[in-house]
Amino acid sequence: MRNSLMKFLLQEDVNFLLTNRLPRRALTTTMGRLAKVENPLLAKPMMGAWRFFSGADLSEAAEPHYKNLRDAFVRALKPGARTYDPDPNILASPCDANVGACGTIDGDRLYQIKGAPYALSDLIPDPAVAAKVRDGRYITLRLTAGMYHRFHAPSDMRVTRVTYLSGDCWNVNPIALKRVEKLFCKNERAVIEAELPDGMPVLLVPVAAILVAGIRLNFLDTEALLREQGSTPRRCNASVTRGEEMGWFEHGSTIILFTPPGFELADGISEGSAIRAGQALMRRSS
Numbered sequence: 001m002r003n004s005l006m007k008f009l010l011q012e013d014v015n016f017l018l019t020n021r022l023p024r025r026a027l028t029t030t031m032g033r034l035a036k037v038e039n040p041l042l043a044k045p046m047m048g049a050w051r052f053f054s055g056a057d058l059s060e061a062a063e064p065h066y067k068n069l070r071d072a073f074v075r076a077l078k079p080g081a082r083t084y085d086p087d088p089n090i091l092a093s094p095c096d097a098n099v100g101a102c103g104t105i106d107g108d109r110l111y112q113i114k115g116a117p118y119a120l121s122d123l124i125p126d127p128a129v130a131a132k133v134r135d136g137r138y139i140t141l142r143l144t145a146g147m148y149h150r151f152h153a154p155s156d157m158r159v160t161r162v163t164y165l166s167g168d169c170w171n172v173n174p175i176a177l178k179r180v181e182k183l184f185c186k187n188e189r190a191v192i193e194a195e196l197p198d199g200m201p202v203l204l205v206p207v208a209a210i211l212v213a214g215i216r217l218n219f220l221d222t223e224a225l226l227r228e229q230g231s232t233p234r235r236c237n238a239s240v241t242r243g244e245e246m247g248w249f250e251h252g253s254t255i256i257l258f259t260p261p262g263f264e265l266a267d268g269i270s271e272g273s274a275i276r277a278g279q280a281l282m283r284r285s286s
Helices: 002-009 012-020 024-034 040-054 069-073 127-131 174-179
Strands: 090-092 097-104 109-113 116-119 137-142 150-152 157-165 189-195 201-207 215-217 234-240 245-249 254-259 263-265 280-284
Touching (some): 040 069, 137 263, 189 215, 201 245
Antiparallel strands (some): 157 234, 263 280
16 A cells, blocks of 8 residues: 555656645644644654655664654664764765765766756855865765654764755755756755864755754754754854764755865765765765
């Protein structure tokens, strides 16, 4: 039954209509409120529907039961459930994900999906920040609805600044990426600037999506959604160690990791790869 229903729902025209041609922000706000309701008459059916459609596996979750959908969605994992590649020349995956477009940034040009280019300067409007990774490498990591939704430091590093950029909340699945031009540049997102121990810059750009569309960052020492802090760039001096939790999404979304020249994709990493947090993602080539 689930397979038949998902086959219907994943038809391109049907999926795009159901997940994008609705009042996205209103639906997102409503879902965010409903996801926090602890009354079992609402919470249990919502969690049941989420697990049915997403195929979420809670066997690694730190807690056996949850009072509402929001807590199940942003669940922590049991200690040791993810291990991080210790090689200092490796950038590990910050999250569980499916790999989307990845490769070399051609000056200012990269791709959200094959045949759908966008400009780095549209995603990251600050020219000085975008210049740090010009002609470098990028990799797009898509978190589906059933995945573990916390993200972690890909290496020992120091976070120096965070800039929140307001925007829409389009679905970020491959169907929408093929149809919506410059989608990542239109959605709500954050630009996290960081430096490796030797000063090499690294950028992480979490991109929110439809439904809850919330991004939270631990190192800003706040429980508020990032959008509640406003768009003024926030300078910080937060040291994080490899594998340390940095934040989480409150619904499925995307993280784009950027490096300057001098990195290459790790073995086995290509578009369509399924990876787990801690797995080798990029390796220094020089």
